Amino acid sequence: MIGLPRKVIRQGGFFFLFLIFATFLVLFANKQKVIILNDYLPVSFTPSFFQPAADSYFIDLSVNGCLKFNRNSPTCGVPRDGNGMGSWIRLEKDLTLGKSWTNTYYLSFKKVSEELLREDTNGENSGKSKRNARESTFVIIDIAISNPEVDVKIKGNEKSKIPFAIIKDLHTSKVFDDVAHELLVKEKAEAMKGGKLQAATVDKDKTASKKIEKVMQSESQKAEDKAKADAQAEAEINNVVEKAEKVLDNVDGTLQKRTIEKSRHDLEVEYKIPNKAQLKERGWTAKDHGIWVRYGASTDINAITGIDVLFGEDSVDPRPNWELIKSGSISGIGTDKDKEAYISIRRGPKKDYKKEYPGKLKINKNGKYKILQVADLHFSTGVGECRDPMPESTKKGCQADPRTLRFLEKVLDLEKPDLVVLTGDQIFGDAAPDSETAIFKALHPFIQRKIPFAVTLGNHDDEGSLTREEVMALSASLPYSMASLGPQDVAGVGNYVLTVDGPASTNPALTLYFLDTHKYSPNPKVNPGYDWLKESQLKWLEEEALSRKKSQAAYTHIHLSMTFFHIPLPEHKNTHGQPFIGELKEPPTAPKYNTGARTLLQRLGIKVASVGHDHANDYCLLDVSQKDTNLENKIWLCYGGGSGEGGYGGWGGYVRRLRTFEVDTNTGEISTWKRREDKPDEVFDQQIIVSGGEVVNF
The missing domain is CATH 3.60.21.10 (Metallo-dependent phosphatases)
Incomplete structure (x- = not known):
């Protein structure tokens, strides 16, 4: 038998490695929806791990009621708005659990397939790439539920009643770099200098506080010494800012105020309430009955692919890829206190739990x-x-x-x-x-x-x-x-x-x-x-x-x-x-x-x-x-x-x-x-x- 030349073997090896690498890239691109293999190959051809996170997505949610005698009608509890992509589907659970004598309430949603999303984006964005077109179509990637008992206790949130989960989301998602740090410190210094700082970040050093007070009194009472008073006040401000920087080095730039004390563990955080522009930038939109949804690209791995409703504060969702939102319940539907309606969401594809989590039946070694x-x-x-x-x-x-x-x-x-x-x-x-x-x-x-x-x-x-x-x-x-x-x-x-x-x-x-x-x-x-x-x-x-x-x-x-x-x-x-x-x-x-x-x-x-x-x-x-x-x-x-x-x-x-x-x-x-x-x-x-x-x- 004649052996192959080393050069041929080496080139064959390189080609084989390249083929493996290229296959992996193609499969990974399919998972990220850069390309859609299912358009060209049978679904069974692509391993499940490299399949996209989902084949359908939610694009809208609504809670509506109707008279109880009309509950069997397909339009009961379903919004009349039929415009746009997709159609409304009613979740067949009366959110009042039959408590009301007159009305029933239902959670309805719009859900569209990945194929329909692609058709829509291709039609509306013919000048863009398929990748960009898909990313321009927004689907629901998160849900938050308001809890009035908790949300109104956040200072500045008494009227807005924005769910705490959203406020926290905006804080944790905002990047705090050196520029933001410097701006925050400058804002605090200017606010203190103008006497507008409502929540002063001072420590328990009583001597420093007295000096600041004395300087401020001197400034108002002795106009002729204003320059000197300003200099003294500036010195004290620098002292406070220096202490503030030591704490702010370890927190994000979204804090509205921070009380600086000798122990960092005693600090209290007050969150900055986002405005409409900030909410829109992050993708959050208020629906009805205390429900908020966050929109993002269909390529987001957190896209929601399943929605359910469970009842009662003691409810649980044992399904592995489901998350029961217990921060708040659907409001304004008249449920019993111990049977309030909570939304549960699934991210990613539907799973066969019996295959992925099989029970093992075998006598023990003893x-x-x-x-x-x-x-x-x-x-x-x-x-x-x-x-x-x-x-x-x-x-x-x-x-x-x-x-x-x-x-x-x-x-x-x-x-x-x-x-x-x-x-x-x-x-x-x-x-x-x-x-x-x-x-x-x-x-x-x-x-x-x-x-x-x-x-x-x-x-x-x-x-x-x-x-x-x-x-x-x-x-x-x-x-x-x-x-x-x-x-x-x-x-x-x-x-x-x-x-x-x-x-x-x-x-x-x-x-x-x-x-x-x-x-x-x-x-x-x-x-x-x-x-x-x-x-x-x-x-x-x-x-x-x-x-x-x-x-x-x-x-x-x-x-x-x-x-x-x-x-x-x-x-x-x-x-x-x-x-x-x-x-x-x-x-x-x-x-x-x-x-x-x-x-x-x-x-x-x-x-x-x-x-x-x-x-x-x-x-x-x-x-x-x-x-x-x-x-x-x-x-x-x-x-x-x-x-x-x-x-x-x-x-x-x-x-x-x-x-x-x-x-x-x-x-x-x-x-x-x-x-x-x-x-x-x-x-x-x-x-x-x-x-x-x-x-x-x-």
Whole structure:
């Protein structure tokens, strides 16, 4: 084989490096919209990192109301101005949450695509380059909300009521160089010399202050000595200015006044209120209802690409690239104090959180896995109302959701679970006119701690502003969520299976089944009460379990299975003559109709079925079927115990609680215990319910 000349190899290497560098430049230019590769190549060709920040932008916002009887009209709450680029779109959330008897208010916006922006700028700016044309089209890159209680306290802002965030933005964005420094010092010196300095920058040196006062008195009383007085005053001014410069070296040039004292830490800042020209230069424009927007080029990386509204001072937005603006709420719409409307914004493209923030399900190296069951949070829009708090002395001033969150987060930090399972009624529909707000509050603690979580639905979750499918879809879309809507041909929403791999293999060590127990009986005259698991669900469950037999058998230790859902099985009532550990404070509200789900669960090898729904029950029942026969079988039927202060409770002094399961795949063991709100540091009712892969007696 004849080798290539070194010169050819060297030139080929240079060409290859140049090609890589050129490709990178082209991709980077695409990200910055200098060129648009999507105009020439398929979208899939360009890596996502080098795609532009967004493909559509907001160009206007408005809040408008209409008569409540007309709320279903597409024009209700939408501005009549149809001129210009784009059309108005209404965010389908009544900002009053239905409080007003007569009016509804909606946030509307204009949003345009990147393609439309380019067409518009090319048409209006044919003499400019495409780059300059795009930059000349302004889109919303920031939003500020006024807070009258805070903004009017800023001196000079009593009438303007400019949001503090804007005032701060103008201060931090202004460059303070040597020229600006010199001008500021000169202004202060001249103001002092003319007796016009309102906030003198003097230290605690009383001697200097007295000298200045004496000089000023001498100047007015002795006209014949004016020249001498001026000289003395100038000397004192220079002394003060010299001290001012030492402080002003470390601050920006937008300060209106600064009190110079011996300690810099004692200095107070007063901000200069911007005028209309300064606001316009920075891009800020006042809208209505306390909303301000800042305009900038569509190429700005901070361009806003998503807008949402959440309600209540305790609201949170757990989505990673969203920012909830809590400095102020939308004003003048008549909302309840604890349900005020707050704007949340997204910058950059919409993300697939399940791909970017996946939950990892794997048994720990020690062979153990901890599951925290969270039942019946009953979160609201707003802080929520405490129902039956225990002890009763804590009822005064009780706020349901913040109190529940304190308990939940305390237990999360104590237990550090590998997985959280929410078994329904995360939100209390009647108290959650904006379901999204309540769902975000319920799931935020797990997302914040990067804990994978699974969700099942209860009978109250879809009684707010979202349907059952929408509640599950939203819950499933968030970071670290393991939830799924499940197959469409199976009854209910949220029938799915999760497998937890072994510590050193991809074979399932633990299989978890999640089922939708629906809501109320479809035939209340014949079977009053609650709905039941349907035949299509049981058939699907059996098929899923059988299809996993081979992979489960490949696990070298003992494989275990559990199931979670909301409404208890009829067999949860079998407390007479059968052993159980825990509280039985209220009659189990299981469905009247029995489809044989308990028998199927046991036959498929599921050892534990844990539910919620009955807030004041938290027992684990050892249910034995066909006792003392060759067909005898056992299964543990457990309750998680109600955890939310927003749901009923208090039966017999019942205190809210949470249940933990710990799985040890080395020994085939499942143990469980609980924690109470009043004593979260202590565990109680600790018991082993499965050992060696088999259900055990007490």
